[in-house]
Amino acid sequence: MSTAHDENPAGTGMTGRAPEQTEVVVIGAGQAGIAMSEHLGARGIPHIVLERDRIAERWRTMRWDSLVANGPAWHDRFPSLEIAGVGDDEFATKDRMARYFEEYVEMIEAPVRTGVEVTAVRKREGGAGFRVETSRGDIHARYVVAATGPFQQPAIPQIVPADAGVEQLHSSQYHRPDQLAQGAVLVVGAGSSGVQIAAEVQRSGKRVYLSVGPHDRPPRAYRGRDFVWWLGVLGLWEMSTPPQGAEHVTIAVSGADGGHTVDFRRLADDGVTLVGRTASFDGRSMHFNADLRENILRGDANYLGLLDQADEFIERNGLDLPEEPEARILGPEADCIVDPILDLDLRAAGITTIIWATGFAADYSWMHVDAFDEAGRPKHQRGVAAEPGIYFLGLPWQSRRGSSFIWGVWHDAKYLADSIEIQRGYLTYRAPGEASAPSADHRHDRREALSTGVN
Incomplete structure (x- = not known):
């Protein structure tokens, strides 16, 4: 296997040439695609990783400047390589994470091709596998792994029209406070991104309103252990499905500073005005649900519940970890929580910018295969699609x-690589006495398979 950063490699099926042949095409060179490449390479399975931009592009350009990883470096990485220069309990910057993935590609010699956009994936006519149409020509592959992840299209609710006289941007377009117009800011969404952006913008001197919806609020750390450790030993990372009613609940946790x-009471004390979940806009005023206090109390219950589980685990296992009674002390509720704003005249409040920290939507419109439901969502079992030969990787709650x-995603990629290897094993099977001379159609597929390592 050879490492590739070449944007125009030889033999990529340019217009006028026969399509290139390989066994697996992996689409996307973020964390999912890189992990997939490692496991395919370890099994000797021929493959190509296609990336329309640069390796780990979303870490580079779809994050704000001060972003750090939400988990400590000992945890938020692949098993085979530490993040050099970052302490185990430190949080790597976004630029360091981008370099980390580049280093990983070099280490595993992943066959990544950057600057290649996949425009369509279709079932092959008259042959096995799929035709992957790209900006550099077609590629034929027996298997395709869509490793584009969940962060494909910024999701902005259709609440405020574009001509409402206020600047609107998605959290992926926000980089730093000085890019924003003069005036107050409304941040919609109180997951990790929204909370960190609201705090940063408020510290810059701007008036900030933060719309808070349902959320989980784990402690960053408790009794000497980070929350990622607690979720591990308590088995919570292994939950196969979200709790009923919490499918779209965000996690409010921060690696910043x-x-x-995350403490919404403290944010309010610092000057951030909290409001409930954003409901509608009437052309002048934004309207919020009367659920702010309820959302904060439910987040508190989630927080305290994890502390209870942690205390029980410590006692049951006889661990000598320092007690932390102050972690259970919740501060007083600010006026904006007790008497929340339900209607906010944007002009009167001086709001000139709305930042939508409302997540992303998947876009698989380029995949013309029978692997989606009526709403365009992948139909899969642990990433193995309903369409044989198609796989998904990097989805929330995939397994x-x-x-x-x-x-x-590294462990999910291992499962998919195992699944592909199993399928390859089936294709090598020959029943006793089976004729060794295949039909003409099979000879064509066999010649193609030999050229790509497919058996």
């Missing part, structure tokens, strides 16, 4: 709660 527990995390 060395890591700290477990940890599937969206760096270490989790």
Whole structure:
């Protein structure tokens, strides 16, 4: 296997040439595609990884400047390589994470081709596998892994029209406070991104309103252990499905400033005005649900519940970890929580910018295969699609709660590589006495398979 950063490699099926042949095409060179390449390479399975931009592009350009990883370096990485220069309990910057993935590609000699956009995936006519149409020509592959992950299209609710007289941007477009217009800011969404952006913008001197919906609020650390450790020993990373009613609940946790527990009461004390979940806009005023206090109390219950489980685990296992009674002390509720704003006149409040920290939507419109439901969502079991030969990687809750995390996607990739290897084994089977001379159609497929290492 050879490492490739070449944007125009030889033999890529340029227009006028016969399609290139390989066994597996992996689409995307973020954490999912790189992990997939490692496991395919370890099994000697021929493959190509296609990336339309650069390796780990979303870490580079779809994050704000001060972002750090949400988990400590001992946890938020692949098993085979530490993040050099970052302490185990430190949080790597976004630029360091991008370099980490580049280093990983070099280490495993992943056959990554950057600057190649996949425009369509279709079942082959008159042959096995799929035709992958790209900006550099077609590629024929028996298997295709869509490793584009969940962060494909910024999701902005259709609430405020574009001509409402206020600048609107998605959290992926936010980089630093000084890019924003003069005036107050409304941040919609109180997961990790929304909370960190709201705090940063408020510290820059701007008036900030933060719309808070349902969320989980784990402690950053408790009794000397980070929350990622607690979720591990308590088996919570291995949950196969989210709790009923919590399918779209965000996690409010931060690695910023060395890591700290998100505390909405403290944010309010610091000057951030909290409001409930954003409901509608009437052309002048934004309307919020009367659920702010309920959302905060439910987040508190999630927080305290994890502390209870941690205390029980410590006692049951006889661990000598320092007690932390102050972790259970919740501060007083600010006025904005007790008497929340339900209607906010944007002009009167001086709001000139809305930042939508409302997540992303998947876009698989380029995949013309029978692997999606009526809503365009992948039909799969642990990433193995309903369409034989198609695989998905990097989806939230793909196999477990940890599937969206760096270490989790690595384990999901291993499962998919095992599945592909099993399928290859079936294709090598020959029944006793089976004729050794295949039909003309089979000879064509066999010649193609030999050229790509497919058996």
